[in-house]
Amino acid sequence: MGHVVVFTGGLYPPKSVLNTFLQDTSLPTFCIAADSGYNTALSLGYTPDLLVGDMDSVSSLSVLESMSKDRIKTWPRDKDYTDTEIALMEATKHNPDYLTLVGGDGGRLDHLFAIQKLFQTPLAPTYWIGKEQTTFFLSAKSTHSRLQIDRGRMAANQISVFHVPEDKGEYEIESQGLEWPLEKVQWNKGEYSLSNRITTTYLEEQKKALIQVSKGSFICIIPHKM
16 A cells, blocks of 8 residues: 555656655655666665665665665576666555656666566556656556646646557557547557647646556657656
């Protein structure tokens, strides 16, 4: 239950962006750091309740001495899972209402693709907050199937939506207030909605755009206001 936040390495959002997001959603009830995500957490003003990984990129091994042993789970460097996956596995043990991944942006392209692939697994975070954008995971199979989009929270009027591939998957998504309605996208043919935007009418009336998923799963990427 509650809100579990996982901090990982790579580029991460400004502290003000994360704090605003958490105030709008819910404050963390448990924080987990994946290896160098420990440094990410400290930079953003959070002290992890748990540190996991092979510890090959944490800034200093003195970190291991500053935390009690029951708050550290060390894995071998040669393993079947990334440090981020391990942290998310620990997070799912809490059965959270919200699961947020912070960091993991930029850097190695293969790491970026690895995180993107997580949305096809049971480890999919509800939110992934990178340096400049937030990714929202919307699924008909969960309670997070609806997203209201506030232009005031966006760095630019730019909304991109992709379906999450599933074997024999069915995809159905509706939108209100978007320039190009998502209902018209042929997801099964590999189409996606890139750089969509809130309509002029909705902007003038200061209305929030809406996305609602009724079949399948999708990710929605929005640049957050710095």
